[in-house]
Amino acid sequence: MSGQWRGMAARLVADGALTAEWEPVFEGLPRAGFLPDLFWQHHVATGEVEAVDRMRDPRRWREAADSVHPLVTQWDDGEHEGPGRGRVASSSASAPPVVAAMLRDLTVRSGQRVLEIGTGTGWNAALLASRLGAENVTTVEVDTSVAAAARGALERQGLGAVTVVCGDGFQGYPARAPYDRIIVTCGVHTFPRAWWEQCRPGGVIVVPWGTRFTPTEATVALTVAEDGRSASGTFKDLVQFMSLRAQRRAVPEYADYVTTESRDEAERSATTLTLAETIGGEWDSSRLVLGLLVPDCTVVLDEPQEGQRPVWLCSVADDRSWACVLFREDRQHSTVYQYGDRRLWDEVEAAYGWWREQGRPGLGRLGLTVDDDGHHVWVEK
Structure with a gap:
């Protein structure tokens, strides 16, 4: 583990994004172990994207791998080739502060079973597996090549018992339901019934949820009702995730x-x-x-x-x-x-x-309820 990665983990703890229970897991599984030789570093402040090639500059590659920046690992659903920027980023390794905060909001406990929607590099699934046991983690990825690469990375880390499924995450994965927790690592604006139906009453679903209005989304932690017919909770942090492929935001002509x-x-x-x-x-x-x-x-x-x-x-x-x-x-x-x-x-x-x-309520006062009638937004007084 590099000193840069250890230092970032310490800062995340100080900022409250990384909890004490997650700190040793985070430190023990650096993001670098799940990244391809070529990725693109996304500088959030400027919007610029920079190609980073391990073969050409291993020091720069490691520096970017251990940074706080999100990293694009695939363009255009795998059709893009070469070091240039593609049209649509289609897979990534999320920014470590966002990963830490979402795991914090998931509030997992030992022995719980978790479904992840959007495997990506496999790093998030590995963190969950290290904390809960690989046999308790199921992750679904729509892209065949991305799923295969993640499966290989998990095996190299000794976490091959994680169930990696290539399929449509919008349908969940009923074969291993019910789950105690569900975590979604792609942005959605339509919430499928399958997710709360496959989560136990009292279980928690953490998802980046937004609208078609702009790319700005917010994570929300929803608790499944005791009757299993709805889920509700408050928004947590503003984010921007790659959308679920079926829900990408099309720019009007x-x-x-x-x-x-x-x-x-x-x-x-x-x-x-x-x-x-x-x-x-x-x-x-x-x-x-x-x-x-x-x-x-x-x-x-x-x-x-x-x-x-x-x-x-x-x-x-x-x-x-x-x-x-x-x-x-x-x-x-x-x-x-x-x-x-x-x-x-x-x-x-x-x-x-x-x-x-309403007093310009921020995310802490804004909440979301999802049920068979759609989504309902509310404000806490």
């Missing part, structure tokens, strides 16, 4: 929404809200709140041009409603154009007003 007719018929108005206080902050809970309150809508932020920044809101339902706000931070008002059955910016303003009236 401009031509599908903004036709000559819709441009001519769009209603013009103005808003005093700014981009920064609504949807401009990538790590701001307002993005999550607005997404919860303005359903079936996605946001596209254009590059600034001529002193203004166009922001598009598109309905992902069949109605093709859209809105465009030309934000001007140097003016009191910004111009708004809206078209379709929905007035999407009006919905955003109403949602923002509600959030402000």
Whole structure:
């Protein structure tokens, strides 16, 4: 174990992300033991992605492996080749602080059985197996090559008794149910019934949950009700995970929404809200709140041009409603154009007003309940 990894583990303990029970497990299983020779380091602060090749620069590879940054390990569902950046990141090794916090929120106890959705490199499954016993861990991965690589890494670590399944994690894995805990390592905006049905009453499900509004998500720890028909809990931390493949956030095509007719018929108005206080902050809970309150809508932020920044809101339902706000931070008002059955910016303003009236509740006061009727968001007083 490198001194860099040991030092990071100590910092995570000091920050409260890594609990005392997880500290020796974390220290004993560095992320480096589960990584391929070539990966891409994602610098969260800048958004830049850097290829790191073990064969070319082993020192840099180890430094990145033991860093706090998330690492992309596959692009474009395995179709991408070479050291360049692909189009869509499709598998990764999550940032250690996020991994530690989610394991903390899972509140596992000795002897419990855990289902993981999204095996990835196998590192998270290995941490669970080291703490609970490999025979108590089942992990599901949709990608055949990713599952095979993870299985090999687990065997090299002496944890080959972990059950690695290649399949659709959205269906869970009923063959080994019921589980005491379920942990999901991919972002979702639709919560499948299979997960709470395969978890024991009183069990905990930790999942990065978000909306189609923006990529911003939040982890939530849901406790399964005693009757097994629902699960409920509060949001924990803002995150951005790769989406479950069937739920990837598609960027709308401009031509599908903004036709000559819709441009001519769009209603013009103005808003005093700014981009920064609504949807401009990538790590701001307002993005999550607005997404919860303005359903079936996605946001596209254009590059600034001529002193203004166009922001598009598109309905992902069949109605093709859209809105465009030309934000001007140097003016009191910004111009708004809206078209379709929905007035999407009006919905955003109403949602923002509600959030402000509630005292701008953060994640600790916002909760989620899932049942057969869908998802329900609530605010703790």
